[in-house]
Amino acid sequence: MKRSRVNDIIRESEGFIRSHGFVLPPFANWTPEEFVGRKDEARAVIDARCGWDITDYGAGRYDEMGLFLFTLRNGRLADLQKGRGMCYAEKLLISHEGQLSPHHTHVIKAEDIINRGGATLVVELFGSDEEGRFSENHGGTVFCDGVPRPYGPGDRLRLEPGESVTLLPGDWHAFWGEGGTVLIGEVSTVNDDETDNVFREPIGRFAEVEEDEAPLRLLVSDYRGWLS
Template sequence: MKRSRVNEIIREGDAFIRSFGYIMPPFAYWSPAELSKRRPAGIIDARLGWDITDYGVEKFDELGLFLFTVRNGRAEDLKRGSGMLYAEKIMISRKDQLSPMHRHNVKAEDIINRGGGKLVLELFMSHPDGSIDDRAEVRVPTDGVMRTMAAGALLKLDPGESVTLMPGVWHAFWAEEGDVLIGEVSTVNDDLTDNIFREKIGRFSTIEEDEEPVHLLVSDYEAWLPEKRVTSVSAS
């Protein structure tokens, strides 16, 4: 993706999020220079921030997702069973824009339609080896009520509705009738190792630098913010 397109998506996404009364954290609006100067470990190491992906296929309008990681715990705490064991994201799925079929080995997540159109999820269970089971019934809680559906059934969530996806549940999703603001509350999130896709695609976009970034993406941190971390951020 061209950086100019990423910048445009960030601006459009921020306006869409604000239209629902959701206010982003202050660090969302730090410039690359300010983030580079402050270098808070709690943001960089936890990979908080903007995440615009076309899954490496350069067809964002058809295959893509807008994400912002608001908070995220540590894998070490999750293994120990105490500490910050949770994560939160705000996302945007555009009308008819596919987030492709995938599952997680570790992460359990609530996917919440926070507003807009309908959020549609295609669901499958896993075989013991992790592959898609195209015959087994799917059982998932939706707002505390267990739902049983055929393999590959489409679960449609109206605004305010949610589904809990446990590790191993295969899922793809998209928006119908309009763009959808999505909330995600989960156990610790690791986008580097815990996304298993059905197709051979990447998790992050390759960026063509045709203009300066308005904000860095989490996938920019390693290249743009190497080494040197601080542990706290001043209030200024």
């Protein structure tokens, strides 16, 4: 993706988020230069990889297969392993009409996916085989706002604003907006996007950015280059 496109997506997303009455934390507004100047005091934000995250999954077709994310807060795997401390994470996502977030599951992370507003969120589900791999022949059961919902392979949930689904490791899922753009909340156990995502197809988690202009905001994938 070109940096100019990333910058445009950030501007568009800021407006969409505000239109739903959601306010991002102060560090969301830091310029790259301000982030560099405050990197010592912002070490917890950086290490938790909180902030802007825009991906085309390495395919270069963001409008067809991509996702906007902003990680609001994130704990540490060490705390999760000890069973105490900050064992949770929270994200805000935006998915556009027909914009696929492809089939994946997680090794550790359990998550609630919540339609926070906008259009319908479609979640397509498959279960796992006995070895935990994607299976076209297995279903499972998820909870939708606390109510069990059995699913068969390929079943699609349609979540309206206010509705949610709880996904556990082994619940393979893909999702996209239907009828417009969706603001999505994600509440989960500690999140590690570098090690905990298992995709059905061999794709990348982060976009490769072509620097055709200066960044408006740093992406979490920029942190190592700018803030290490």
